[in-house]
Amino acid sequence: MAGKGTPATLLLAKRKITHTVHSYTHDPRHDSFGTEAAEALGVDPAQVFKTLVAEVDGKLTVGVVPVTGQLDLKALAAAVGGKRAKLADAGAAQRATGYVLGGISPLGQRTRLPLVVDDSAQRFATVLCSGGRRGLEIELAPADLVTLTGATVAPIAA
Known part of the structure; x- marks a missing residue:
């Protein structure tokens, strides 16, 4: 898949958004995709955000924490x-x-879902989120x- 973009990276390129793509070799034995990314890339784990799909009153909604x-x-x-x-069914989230799973990006999703980014993202000049596959992270300004996602910013991390 080297050299092949994802919907997330293609969206950033199309919109001419300043970003950096980071890749690393994903280890399927690792128990957390996000902490694996932080460790592999040598960045503060608080600056790496995971994308979770939930159902809010029966409607799929994305939380980025x-x-x-x-x-x-x-x-x-x-x-x-x-x-x-409640957290969404894995199959529904993927569809x-x-x-x-483990590669869900908040960017370039097939269906534009309501999205909320945790307000802690605003503490950083840049944050990292999944680039659309395991072992691929995108670094960009939280703003x-x-x-790009039409997100709401709110305190949603516990």
Whole structure:
């Protein structure tokens, strides 16, 4: 797959957004994709964000939180005006986003879902998120992530 872009990287190139693509060799034995990325790339884990798909009142919604924390489902629901949230079924998440688990990017998803980025992202000049496959991270300004995805920014990490 070397040299082949993902929907996320293609979107960034098309929109001419300043970003850096980082790749590393994914180890399937690693228990956390996000912490694996932080370790492999030598960056602060609080600056690496994971993308989680949840159901809020039956509607798929995306939460983007630091790999150092968990998604607060109640806070995610509140951020989008909902009442109840639960993590989405893996198959539903993959079908809606067009990405595999461990490689779900908040950018370039097949279906544009409501998206909330944890407010801690604003502490950094750049953040890293999945580039659309395991072993591929994209570094970009948090404001660009929010603009490209139409995200809401709210405290959703526990």
